[in-house]
Amino acid sequence: MRRFLTSRHATPWLLLLPASVLFAVFFVAPFITLGINSFYDYGRMTGIIHVFTWKNYEKLWLDEYYLSVIGATFRLSSITALVTLVIGYPVALYLTVASPRAKSWVIALILSPLLVSVIVRTFGWAIILGKNGLIERVFTAIGIPGTDFLHTEAAVVVGLVNVLTPFVVLSVATSLQSIDPAVPLAAASLGASPLRVLSRVILPLSLPGILAGMLIVFGLASATFVTPAVLGGAKFKVLSTLMYQQAVILQNWPFAAAIAVTLTLIVLIGQGLQNMAAERSRYGASLR
Amino acid sequence: MATVELLDVRKSFGAMQAVAGVSLRIAEGEFVALLGPSGCGKTTTLNLIAGFLEPTGGDIRFDGTSVARLPPHRRNIGVVFQSYALFPHMTVAQNVAFGLEMRKLPKPQVTERVRRALDIVHLGQMEDRNSRQLSGGQQQRVALARALVIEPAVLLLDEPLSNLDAALREQMRFEIREIQQRVGITTVFVTHDQSEAMAAADRLVVMDKGVIRQVGTAREIYETPVDPFVAGFIGQANLIAGTIDRVTGGQAQVVLEDGTRVVASCRPDAHAGQAVMLMVRPEDASVSAVAPPVTAPSATPPSGGNALSGTLLRASLLGATINLGVAVGERSLSVSVPRGTALPPVGSAVFVTWDPERALLFPA
Amino acid sequence: MITAAMRRCLGAYAALVCLLAVLPVLIIVIESFTASDYVVFPPSGFSVKWYVESLQREEFLDSALLSLWVAVIASVVATALGTLVALALVRFRFPGRRVLQSLFMAPLSVPGIIFGLALLQFLASWGVARDMTAVIVGHVIIALPFAIRFVTVALIGMVANVELAAQSLGASPWVVFRRVTLPLIRPGVVASLVFAFILSFDDVAVSLFLATPGTMTLPVRIYVYIDQNYDPLITAVSAIVVMVAFLALGAIERTLGIGRLFGLR
Known part of the structure; x- marks a missing residue:
């Protein structure tokens, strides 16, 4: 052992030791605890009851109300993914033709919401969308009074799109960059109009980036908490806000754990699909 | 300065044996070049001597x-690396001083030795330059000064010239040799370029597939290569298959594939009936429009008459020499003659001839 | 195959999207200078009274100080650990390397709110009190993937063989690291420090579960506050948070360039 520790083969392991211990104790173990807790029972008077039960999952997956919350989570994430794509795709397209200066500006500005505290950003949207906010003022000025969007699903989508658009932009831009610039030119030389080049050549070739971007956004949107909590209001429930309510307000930790496990599964499935898409597009690229 | 010994050194990466038992003794102050095609194990051997890799077997002794x-x-x-590996965040002087600082030399002594080392490589005025502002050749010299200033037991050069342009490379190979002679340091030089090795080194070590094929001076290896691989790697060689018919006094009569009989010098262990490869260097052969006089094949000792008839395909002037391509049966032979040699016209029938003393036989 | 006219349209569109991206922050900063006592658009008058007020509110000051401490410690620890991990992963080949690499990247895949809940339940199950250390540990773990990534990029971009050269000149592994490796990966280390700092300073999801009334980071304090009411005071506090983040952002742009962090180019 002593010889091992002083030999060169020990070096990487010694370098990895502190982070590995930290991860084992404060990352892996907590998730194991969470998994175990999700199978425990809970009583309002007794707290956590350490007996095995499927109850939490049965409740979450079979009860009509909780099913509707799962549905709302899927719905919100899907709408957000679609809207970010529609908004982000032209921006990605612009990045491929922009001057380097313009490009770095757009990237910096588009990414900036990621580096601003989610709570501040969300609060900003609350002011814009809420009573006496920018939107209501504009709509009143053009003759449509009483448009308070705060605490609606639309408000949540706006808040999510704001922070998640960069993921679609970067993903699609990477995909667009990998297109051989001669290919669209070839299509044009064969008589395709710019719009047809876009729809028949560029769009299909950027499909991997579109898919990856949407899946990333779906995964991230499904598990955000602050945006639906602040912009959606108390009545708008998705899995993350439901989980917070169960854990912090109702103190039902086993049920909160079951929600967390379910949410993790949704996120991981999204990621698995994304990896599969990336793998397939790499395969496609190697065929070309 | 030290002697360096490799004793049956082996190194494998997984199933791949990069160095498969190399033994070599390098004398104090000797300049040895490890030479071979890429993947022959020469760089691995250098890394083993440096200690960047641990051998899987054998021993290395200083x-x-x-x-x-x-x-x-x-x-x-x-060590001087192919990429120079100068520290980009340090000046020229700081780069050279690094090894001395590691040896905890007092400051005034460091300054003095750095100055001397930079003088040796003709960079006396460059101390305060940033290493990134230097040309390739200058970086090369800084790297050399940095390696020499610590007065190492052995100097290791890993393809140090391959990133320089052709003219500079030519100049640096003699300069490295000159500096090495002046400092008198044991040096191992890895290269895939035979002319580089021949210009700089006392001895060449030709490697292939992880083993040493031949060790010797440039002249020994060029004139008496031990096998077709070495013959082909150091200089150029025409190789023709044949069978020994008779051996007489260090010379053998060989029947070539097409039935032609020729004479060549052979090893003591050569015997009749042995399958061999005949090697003739291009510059040892010549062409003529008429067949040389032939003595009867039965005459003893056999002499002259080493002639293959063929067609002159091309003649290309390469500067000091003219390279000729002659089609002999299925094969093309390469012949090199001095510029100004009178030649038959291209396309005419010619005879390729050579001095039997200059032709070698290898067991096939 | 994009015409000049299309290019101009796309440019105008991209500018609009960029404006929308920064709009909420812009609004916050504008509102924070209002002279009125309630949030209304457009703000009436100009005053800095809400900044003065926010600096006098002890709970915000305490939270800000706590957030700063947590962010500083978490970013230093995450960067130190991340540097060690990156060195091991880039400079060595050993069995299990890929597995460990994915493990350290895993926090990127797990939503912060779930990790926060998991850490909460884990600490509680062992009867460990939630304090500042718990928040720091949580932030170190979510920042570590970024630290590893930044330092890895810097290590890969290093001039070849300089570490071997230093070794051959007699430098021990530690001296090689201090005199050669560290100075050359400094941009990556700085980026990691700054990014981890922002990540920690802005985090709500993980801190939300770990915070107690005594250890409430600034973003959590803001969240709790606007859950009940919002007034110009909180816009001033938010504007301060944004400024801290943007100072850090400027530092990253100057050391590395933002696009490179996200793998573009």
């Missing part, structure tokens, strides 16, 4: 003491 288990920083070696 002055008789094993260093095989010592990490590089305790071996007292100087």
